[in-house]
Amino acid sequence: MSGPVRVGAVDCGTNSIRLLVAEGVPGRAGLTDVVREMRIIRLGEGVDATGRISDGAISRARTALRDYVETMASHDVRAVRMVATSATRDAANKVDFFDMTADVLGEHFPGAAAEVITGQTEAELTFAGGVADLDAADG
Structure with a gap:
């Protein structure tokens, strides 16, 4: 049997x-949280007015993502998935944002980059995350 893997x-x-950095054992259900972090980056600031993600917002995202990559590397993360939601869906310069994520993530996780998800997928992932820790015995 394989040992724990961090993602x-x-x-x-x-x-x-x-x-989120989580640990699981292949073949067993469930994950255990190792690290949870959140930062305000205001990626969507001005997107409605200009149709573009601002250079400042991309810079803030880059800084946070670099820190997150360091955190994941220090916790021996083997695989990463990054998703981006509404601010990136229709921005005229979304390619700049996605190129940045590929550069930053690729330093430790070759081939990794953000993927834009639909509103439906965002809702499904939010729901799945929200109910993952619920105990069925609690009703």
Whole structure:
């Protein structure tokens, strides 16, 4: 049987960016949180007015993501998934944001980059995360 494996998840939304490092054992259900972090980066600041993600917002996201990559590397994370939500869906310069994530994540996780998710997928992931820790015995 294999030992525990650590994985990372980064969720970049319109206002904040979140990191979860979790540990699981292959073949067993469930994960245990190792690290949870959240930072306000205001990625969507001005997007409605300009149609673009500002240089400042991309810079704030880069700083947070670099710190998150260091955290994941120091916790021996083997795989990472990063998702980005509404602020990046329609921005004219979303490619700049996604290129930045590929550069920063790729330093430790080759081939990793943010992926934009639909509103439906965002809702499904939010629901799954919200009910994951519920105990069925509690009703």
